[in-house]
Amino acid sequence: MSGVAGTVVGMATAIRFDHVRKAYADGTVAVGDLSLDVEAHELLALVGPSGCGKSTTLRMANRLVEPTSGRIFLDGDDVTDVDAVGLRRRIGYVIQNVGLFPHRTVEQNVATVPRLLGWDRGRTRARVGELLELVGLEPGRYARRYPHELSGGERQRVGVARALATDPPVLLMDEPFGAVDPVGRRRLQTEFRRIQAELGTTVMLVTHDVDEAVRLADRVAVLSRGGRLEQLSDPVRLLAAPASAAVADLVGTGAAVRLLALGTVERRDLRPAGDGRGVGTAHGLRVGDPLDAAFAALAAEPSGAVPVHEGDAVVGTLDAPGLLAALHRLVDGAQDAAA
Numbered sequence: 001m002s003g004v005a006g007t008v009v010g011m012a013t014a015i016r017f018d019h020v021r022k023a024y025a026d027g028t029v030a031v032g033d034l035s036l037d038v039e040a041h042e043l044l045a046l047v048g049p050s051g052c053g054k055s056t057t058l059r060m061a062n063r064l065v066e067p068t069s070g071r072i073f074l075d076g077d078d079v080t081d082v083d084a085v086g087l088r089r090r091i092g093y094v095i096q097n098v099g100l101f102p103h104r105t106v107e108q109n110v111a112t113v114p115r116l117l118g119w120d121r122g123r124t125r126a127r128v129g130e131l132l133e134l135v136g137l138e139p140g141r142y143a144r145r146y147p148h149e150l151s152g153g154e155r156q157r158v159g160v161a162r163a164l165a166t167d168p169p170v171l172l173m174d175e176p177f178g179a180v181d182p183v184g185r186r187r188l189q190t191e192f193r194r195i196q197a198e199l200g201t202t203v204m205l206v207t208h209d210v211d212e213a214v215r216l217a218d219r220v221a222v223l224s225r226g227g228r229l230e231q232l233s234d235p236v237r238l239l240a241a242p243a244s245a246a247v248a249d250l251v252g253t254g255a256a257v258r259l260l261a262l263g264t265v266e267r268r269d270l271r272p273a274g275d276g277r278g279v280g281t282a283h284g285l286r287v288g289d290p291l292d293a294a295f296a297a298l299a300a301e302p303s304g305a306v307p308v309h310e311g312d313a314v315v316g317t318l319d320a321p322g323l324l325a326a327l328h329r330l331v332d333g334a335q336d337a338a339a
């Protein structure tokens with residue numbers, strides 16, 4: 001065990017908040033006493049009500065805000081010992097409400113850090129093109145535009161591209177997808193998650209959206225007023241075993257539905273397919289499919305049982321009791337682990 005909430009001995013810590021406090025000049029205590037470790041390569045989501053200190057916490061990590069007391073370490077280095085420029089190279093930052101440079105084009109905005117690092121023109125241009133494609137903005141159409149010529153969601157995507165430009169080992173993201181429409185948002189989240197896992201980037205992501213947090217994060221930190229850490233756990237445990245009334249409030253009545261997205265169909269939930277029901281139909285599920293897909297398939301199947309495939313074979317059928325059993329297993333497993 002260790003002295004800091006949520007840490008597991010043996011894992012590398014990318015960012016450590018050690019009894020950090022921030023009282024602003026007018027006396028507002030944005031963060032009272034926060035200790036939190038972000039493990040290397042994980043995506044940690046910070047959620048909590050408006051004004052609870054999420055942005056303040058992020059901004060202390062790259063010293064846009066100086067803590068009143070306590071210490072913050074980046075890969076073991078006290079951030080107050082690292083010069084600000086060196087720090088910004090190691091930490092990418094996607095700011096709440098974007099913060100693009102208004103008099104620079106999309107291309108120039110995304111190229112900000114590569115230019116600071118002295119990349120040559122060719123390399124920079126190639127990288128910018130790649131990143132714009134990635135966030136779904138066709139370079140030919142968007143590279144020369146100015147921020148005021150973009151929609152809010154497009155501006156946010158430029159912000160994400162800009163932060164990824166130099167593959168920083170640590171990325172701080174403050175509501176990065178907030179203004180993107182639901183479909184584009186889902187796509188951007190999925191793409192982002194794929195890249196993050198591939199590059200091994202450590203990410204601290206602030207969001208109001210509990211769905212976004214549980215879908216993307218390895219662990220979720222729930223804060224309440226004054227930067228109080230209410231719970232730090234994996235998404236399933238957060239939904240199945242909220243540690244406090246504040247967390248239960250936040251995850252709300254939709255928790256069971258959200259859990260469906262996190263569980264998968266397993267063989268033990270199936271009935272034998274011996275009666276041939278559904279066998280040979282084009283539709284059906286596969287072992288390992290998410291439970292929300294299973295729910296949708298069941299809802300659309302008048303017979304109440306959906307064939308489940310593994311490889312080329314039908315290995316059984318899933319019915320409503322089977323789906324409920326899978327859901328209960330998730331909840332019980334999380335509650336046992338929390339007890």
Ligand SMILES: Nc1ncnc2c1ncn2[C@@H]1O[C@H](COP(=O)(O)OP(=O)(O)OP(=O)(O)O)[C@@H](O)[C@H]1O
Binds near residue numbers: 024028049057
């Ligand atoms: N420069 C400042 N001076 C005084 N108080 C501030 C300052 N910046 C933030 N605060 C206060 O600190 C508290 C935490 O603010 P913070 O921006 O960290 O909240 P947040 O959790 O990011 O909220 P939101 O979800 O609305 O973005 C709030 O009460 C806010 O009013």
Ligand SMILES: [Mg+2]
Binds near residue numbers: 054
């Ligand atoms: Mg904020």
